[in-house]
Amino acid sequence: MAYLDHAATTTLLPEVKSLLIEQLGAALNPSSLHESGRKARQLVEEARERIAKALKIRPSEIYFTAGGTEADNVAIKGIHWARQRERRRPQLLISAVEHHAVLDPAQWLAERGEAELVLIPVDSIGRIDLEWLERKLEKDSESVSMISVMWANNEVGTVQPINEVVLLAAKFGIPVHSDAVQAIGTLPVDLSDIKLSALSASGHKIGAIHGVGFLMLRTGVKVDPILHGGNQERDVRSGTINAVGAQALALAVELVIRNQTENFNRISKLRDDLVKRVKSAVPDAVYNGDPINRLPGNAHFSFYGAEGDAMLMLLDAKGVQVSTGSACSVGIPQPSHVLIAMGLDPVRAKSSLRFSLGSTSDTSDIDFLISALPDVVSRARRAGMVSDTKVAAQV
Amino acid sequence: MKVLAALSGGVDSAVAASRMVEQGHDVTAVHLALARTHDGQVGSRGCCTPLDARDAKRVADVLGIPYYVWDFSERFKAEVIDDFIDEYASGHTPNPCVRCNENIKFAAVLERGLALGFDAIATGHHAQIKNESNQKQLYRSVDSAKDQSYVLSVLSAQQLSHSMFPLGDVTKTQVRAEAAAKGLLVAEKPESYDICFIPDNDTAGWLNKQIQPKVGQVIDAVTGSAIASHDGAHQFTVGQRRGLHLDRPASDGQPRYVFNVDTKTQTVFVGPETLLSVTRIFADRPKWTCGSAPEVGSEVYVQLRAHGEPLAAVVKQIDDQIEVELRLPTRSVAPGQTLALYDGNRVLGSGTITKSSR
Numbered sequence: 001m002a003y004l005d006h007a008a009t010t011t012l013l014p015e016v017k018s019l020l021i022e023q024l025g026a027a028l029n030p031s032s033l034h035e036s037g038r039k040a041r042q043l044v045e046e047a048r049e050r051i052a053k054a055l056k057i058r059p060s061e062i063y064f065t066a067g068g069t070e071a072d073n074v075a076i077k078g079i080h081w082a083r084q085r086e087r088r089r090p091q092l093l094i095s096a097v098e099h100h101a102v103l104d105p106a107q108w109l110a111e112r113g114e115a116e117l118v119l120i121p122v123d124s125i126g127r128i129d130l131e132w133l134e135r136k137l138e139k140d141s142e143s144v145s146m147i148s149v150m151w152a153n154n155e156v157g158t159v160q161p162i163n164e165v166v167l168l169a170a171k172f173g174i175p176v177h178s179d180a181v182q183a184i185g186t187l188p189v190d191l192s193d194i195k196l197s198a199l200s201a202s203g204h205k206i207g208a209i210h211g212v213g214f215l216m217l218r219t220g221v222k223v224d225p226i227l228h229g230g231n232q233e234r235d236v237r238s239g240t241i242n243a244v245g246a247q248a249l250a251l252a253v254e255l256v257i258r259n260q261t262e263n264f265n266r267i268s269k270l271r272d273d274l275v276k277r278v279k280s281a282v283p284d285a286v287y288n289g290d291p292i293n294r295l296p297g298n299a300h301f302s303f304y305g306a307e308g309d310a311m312l313m314l315l316d317a318k319g320v321q322v323s324t325g326s327a328c329s330v331g332i333p334q335p336s337h338v339l340i341a342m343g344l345d346p347v348r349a350k351s352s353l354r355f356s357l358g359s360t361s362d363t364s365d366i367d368f369l370i371s372a373l374p375d376v377v378s379r380a381r382r383a384g385m386v387s388d389t390k391v392a393a394q395v
Numbered sequence: 396m397k398v399l400a401a402l403s404g405g406v407d408s409a410v411a412a413s414r415m416v417e418q419g420h421d422v423t424a425v426h427l428a429l430a431r432t433h434d435g436q437v438g439s440r441g442c443c444t445p446l447d448a449r450d451a452k453r454v455a456d457v458l459g460i461p462y463y464v465w466d467f468s469e470r471f472k473a474e475v476i477d478d479f480i481d482e483y484a485s486g487h488t489p490n491p492c493v494r495c496n497e498n499i500k501f502a503a504v505l506e507r508g509l510a511l512g513f514d515a516i517a518t519g520h521h522a523q524i525k526n527e528s529n530q531k532q533l534y535r536s537v538d539s540a541k542d543q544s545y546v547l548s549v550l551s552a553q554q555l556s557h558s559m560f561p562l563g564d565v566t567k568t569q570v571r572a573e574a575a576a577k578g579l580l581v582a583e584k585p586e587s588y589d590i591c592f593i594p595d596n597d598t599a600g601w602l603n604k605q606i607q608p609k610v611g612q613v614i615d616a617v618t619g620s621a622i623a624s625h626d627g628a629h630q631f632t633v634g635q636r637r638g639l640h641l642d643r644p645a646s647d648g649q650p651r652y653v654f655n656v657d658t659k660t661q662t663v664f665v666g667p668e669t670l671l672s673v674t675r676i677f678a679d680r681p682k683w684t685c686g687s688a689p690e691v692g693s694e695v696y697v698q699l700r701a702h703g704e705p706l707a708a709v710v711k712q713i714d715d716q717i718e719v720e721l722r723l724p725t726r727s728v729a730p731g732q733t734l735a736l737y738d739g740n741r742v743l744g745s746g747t748i749t750k751s752s753r
Binding site for chain 1: 396423461463464465466470507510512558
């Protein structure tokens with residue numbers, strides 16, 4: 001069996017597993033005023049400090065959430081609402097290749113008439129158009145509420161010029177949020193260098209558990225809450241804080257950041273090997289995304305005329321677990337908005353697979369993939385595209 | 396065998412898939428996304444709602460088999476929904492479930508399954524397949540109230556050879572009991588009777604939105620005079636009595652029924668019940684599920700509706716046209732309906748009715 005879907009979720013780090021076994025079970029509510037409560041608070045605050053240290057920010061800039069999606073929602077809705085209270089500035093500048101956890105809250109605000117969603121275009125490798133952004137801000141920065149550009153793309157792996165975005169936006173005093181769910185631990189993320197206003201992260205993508213994440217909100221950035229209740233996390237995020245989850249998250253953040261260079265080197269080498277062998281096994285496979293500046297574990301290909309879902313099913317039957325893109329879009333196959341934004345035609349977009357490597361990946365996973373892939377691609381090509389019958393017939 | 400089990404989210408397909416798993420087949424579940432509403436959401440009810448997809452997925456998980464959604468909505472629209480509209484616009488009475496089986500489930504889906512390495516498709520249809528001298532034969536279900544052999548009579552012998560209907564030997568009551576015993580939570584789900592792509596079961600209202608209304612006359616065939624007007628011939632089907640909005644009773648005092656619809660002139664012909672009686676039925680597009688056409692002179696049974704009575708008949712002509720003569724007259728035969736032919740409980744095949752006469 002080969003698990004090549006670490007970008008969807010990755011295995012629990014062994015150290016995190018030991019910590020969970022040790023700490024789970026106690027009654028831990030950090031808001032309680034008794035001894036157990038104090039112990040829980042100690043766990044949460046210590047976790048906050050360790051994450052802050054690893055990312056070179058202040059502990060008070062970390063807000064625990066129930067995951068990346070929630071952090072993205074608070075960032076987009078919360079910052080936008082807070083900015084509107086100062087003055088009306090309706091435009092949300094969102095990169096066209098964002099995860100749905102960012103795009104959909106922005107879309108939701110737009111549909112309610114509370115915002116105008118303006119997509120920042122990307123080039124054919126999925127990198128945002130900085131010149132477009134600069135022209136846009138020079139022309140009309142007064143209308144802009146905030147900018148959101150992901151650190152690195154979850155589907156095609158392309159790393160965005162996030163510092164350039166931050167520097168550009170700073171000239172106009174516009175807050176920048178970045179979804180760094182795929183970047184934490186895989187790329188160098190040093191927030192003392194890069195003055196983002198907000199950043200989202202998720203636990204289960206880095207070997208902590210599901211249901212924990214955090215939002216980094218730089219001191220002074222105002223945000224309206226989306227969850228109301230017990231006023232935890234300084235009113236930004238009500239709800240009993242997951243003390244053990246925070247500890248698991250802190251440990252995972254420390255470990256992946258400490259080992260980032262070493263893991264980057266090992267996994268990107270493995271990935272380069274995968275790419276080379278896929279191209280040799282299926283010579284007409286097209287490698288998507290930035291060929292150089294990309295997530296170390298990401299390899300994304302189009303196999304023209306072979307439906308992604310069909311390849312996924314056939315590979316799954318052979319014990320090879322991959323994805324057609326973001327796991328959230330699985331269900332009814334739609335061409336990925338990321339690939340469409342990059343200018344791929346719908347057939348090529350639907351003929352795509354993402355292979356993503358992680359801490360437990362090794363050469364045997366690639367051997368396994370390569371032994372199955374050529375037959376899978378040719379079989380899927382023979383079956384054609386389900387919905388695009390006319391286009392597929394020409395292939 | 397590698398079997399593709401079509402899971403609708405209902406109880407029949409769930410039990411069918413579970414029986415395939417129990418028989419030791421290598422089963423993969425596929426849920427077909429077919430009907431889409433205007434906002435891009437799948438279905439409104441029936442067999443293609445998001446809730447049905449979720450139920451189907453849950454069944455697959457309980458059975459421990461892989462589950463995928465195949466989006467056949469474009470082909471479904473082209474070959475079932477648009478065909479349904481065109482047929483009504485031509486004054487015919489189509490059966491969309493027959494078209495779906497003919498063009499989607501046992502054609503596009505089966506072909507894709509075979510191309511992807513599956514050997515057969517299994518569905519929850521209530522019908523039996525028996526092996527007879529190396530040829531699969533389609534039979535009615537043991538549950539005559541639930542029998543779906545009629546809507547399967549459009550399958551070719553080739554399609555039938557790659558089909559499996561694991562529920563043919565049980566009644567619906569037994570299917571529900573089996574689902575409950577197996578812990579399949581769809582056991583109590585209500586039946587879906589209606590047309591899956593029409594919300595609210597309002598076929599007439601739905602068709603009126605799809606077909607440009609054209610005013611025409613209602614002509615009494617006995618007197619030859621126009622006795623009413625209408626705003627769309629597609630709203631009338633042979634045998635229909637209600638909704639004619641006649642200004643006055645017919646001269647002979649008999650109730651009037653639609654017995655012919657001419658969409659070219661937008662004329663609806665009505666007459667007394669006796670005019671509905673027919674004994675000769677003509678059909679085209681023959682399909683021989685059993686492998687070969689019956690011989691002229693054969694004694695057969697024909698069925699004209701999904702749950703209609705079998706009618707004794709003699710085959711008068713068989714080539715690219717089918718002509719049968721009924722032993723006893725029947726009424727309300729509309730062009731577009733499927734004429735299914737049976738030898739006892741065995742399905743021979745079918746054609747699409749083009750006309751009928753006395």
